Amino acid sequence: FATLAEVKSRQIQHKELCPVALEIMKLLNPVPSNYLKKVAALPEVYKQCSIEVKRQVWEKHQGIFGDEVRPILNKYIWEKDVELHKGSESLTAAAPFFAIAPRKRRESPVVQQLKEMIGLSFPLYQMMLIFVRTLYQRNKTSHFCTLRSDMLMSFHDCKIQDIYKQDPCHDFAFYIQYAVNEKRIQDKIQPKLKEFYIKIVTEQTELLSDTAIILADPYVLNVFCMEVFSCLHSMIEKENLPRNEEKLHFLLKFINLGINAWSIVNDDSTDEPKVHKATLKENIPLLMICLVEDIMHHEMGSKYRDNVISNLVSCTSKDPLVKTLVMHYVLTLAQNRNIERLKMVLPLIPDSISTLDEVFMHVLVSYLLQYQSEWKQADFCKAVFNSFLNKYGEDEVVLRHVLRLLWTAHLHLDPDLVTETLENIAPQPSHSSQVRDLFMQLSERTAVVDT
Numbered sequence: 001f002a003t004l005a006e007v008k009s010r011q012i013q014h015k016e017l018c019p020v021a022l023e024i025m026k027l028l029n030p031v032p033s034n035y036l037k038k039v040a041a042l043p044e045v046y047k048q049c050s051i052e053v054k055r056q057v058w059e060k061h062q063g064i065f066g067d068e069v070r071p072i073l074n075k076y077i078w079e080k081d082v083e084l085h086k087g088s089e090s091l092t093a094a095a096p097f098f099a100i101a102p103r104k105r106r107e108s109p110v111v112q113q114l115k116e117m118i119g120l121s122f123p124l125y126q127m128m129l130i131f132v133r134t135l136y137q138r139n140k141t142s143h144f145c146t147l148r149s150d151m152l153m154s155f156h157d158c159k160i161q162d163i164y165k166q167d168p169c170h171d172f173a174f175y176i177q178y179a180v181n182e183k184r185i186q187d188k189i190q191p192k193l194k195e196f197y198i199k200i201v202t203e204q205t206e207l208l209s210d211t212a213i214i215l216a217d218p219y220v221l222n223v224f225c226m227e228v229f230s231c232l233h234s235m236i237e238k239e240n241l242p243r244n245e246e247k248l249h250f251l252l253k254f255i256n257l258g259i260n261a262w263s264i265v266n267d268d269s270t271d272e273p274k275v276h277k278a279t280l281k282e283n284i285p286l287l288m289i290c291l292v293e294d295i296m297h298h299e300m301g302s303k304y305r306d307n308v309i310s311n312l313v314s315c316t317s318k319d320p321l322v323k324t325l326v327m328h329y330v331l332t333l334a335q336n337r338n339i340e341r342l343k344m345v346l347p348l349i350p351d352s353i354s355t356l357d358e359v360f361m362h363v364l365v366s367y368l369l370q371y372q373s374e375w376k377q378a379d380f381c382k383a384v385f386n387s388f389l390n391k392y393g394e395d396e397v398v399l400r401h402v403l404r405l406l407w408t409a410h411l412h413l414d415p416d417l418v419t420e421t422l423e424n425i426a427p428q429p430s431h432s433s434q435v436r437d438l439f440m441q442l443s444e445r446t447a448v449v450d451t
Helices: 002-010 018-027 033-041 043-048 051-060 062-084 102-106 109-118 122-139 143-157 170-182 190-202 205-216 218-238 246-259 261-267 277-300 306-317 320-335 339-352 358-368 378-386 396-409 415-424 433-450
Strands: none
Touching: 033 043, 033 051, 051 062, 051 109, 051 122, 062 109, 062 122, 062 143, 062 358, 102 143, 102 170, 109 122, 109 143, 122 143, 122 205, 122 261, 143 170, 143 205, 143 218, 170 190, 170 205, 170 218, 190 205, 190 246, 205 218, 205 246, 205 261, 218 246, 218 277, 218 320, 246 261, 246 277, 246 320, 277 306, 277 320, 277 339, 306 320, 306 339, 320 339, 320 358, 339 378, 358 396, 378 415, 396 415, 396 433, 415 433
16 A cells, blocks of 8 residues: 555656545555655645645644644634624623633634644644744734634533643633633632642743733633622622732732733743732722722712822823723723713823723723713713723724714714714824725714714
């Protein structure tokens, strides 16, 4: 049989005999290196190969694998962007982006296509992780962090142990995705997460960057932030102090590792990023005061104090961890329709935070799209548009979501405010054609309503 394959390999360039040679190669495991080299050098022949043969070519020729994978990874990011730019249809109490269950995400055609390309080849799986890591380092796009976990757990879902058992981050990713699925970090999994964390910061520091990438997944950060706020509310009820709350310390370390993932990857660091002392001593207490004021305002109609929230927001420029928590706090205010607090906090953000994350903008606008009577309050509209969103008018990420918001909300807004906002956010030539086209469509849409 091997002799026959050798004969046919010499005839691989003959159009009539090529299919026979390729069928024989498909049955060889492994295909000899010299055959694979010939296939790799002949694009027309390579295209006709079965996936079984192609996998063996890819293992020997990383560049060819990269050429095949690149458009699929681009499609994955494009699909995530489409999710983030959805309109207001079918909105529920939970923002659409975070409402998708982890297993459903992993069933997407793109993830399944990548899994099919890898098959049972752990070398190809490792190559894939290298590509994902490199693209994350190059583009700072957190969706690649989501893909890193989705790929691993898709092999887990299919019980392909040849892959997931060899990934040293499997157990950690499994418990993390369990928490994402449950939308909380249950007490029973906390010891497992703590144990892994201690290992990677003391013994297995080479896994620090992979662990950080898993934690930088927006779905994961969202759950950890939710758990922090749950913890803070529990502390308020029990009158506990932040410095004495072990669970809070544990949560903050994980969030801090996730938000520093890009720096860790870019610097090839093996050092654990430390939580600032001021975070626990000063900033978390300020956040707790804000939560207490929210409770008192809701239950007793108490007035808010300006200095507390302004002091907290001003800290976001110095501490990325505080920034992450404050932005999550803003989302909870929007979800709970706490208009009075939003009127205070939104105008403070532009002075301390220069750019807004697209996932944050998507979730915030998804909540605001559910408002109707709230838009009748002129001071609230001014806080949202004039003092907050319009300050980021040149940022394409923000501009996309402002247009998305106005597409529906203009029906409830003062026409003069709509006109003023459109004038302030008019796209520049540097903006994408998609944004410019959407702006023109929105201008025509609002003009029709006005007439």
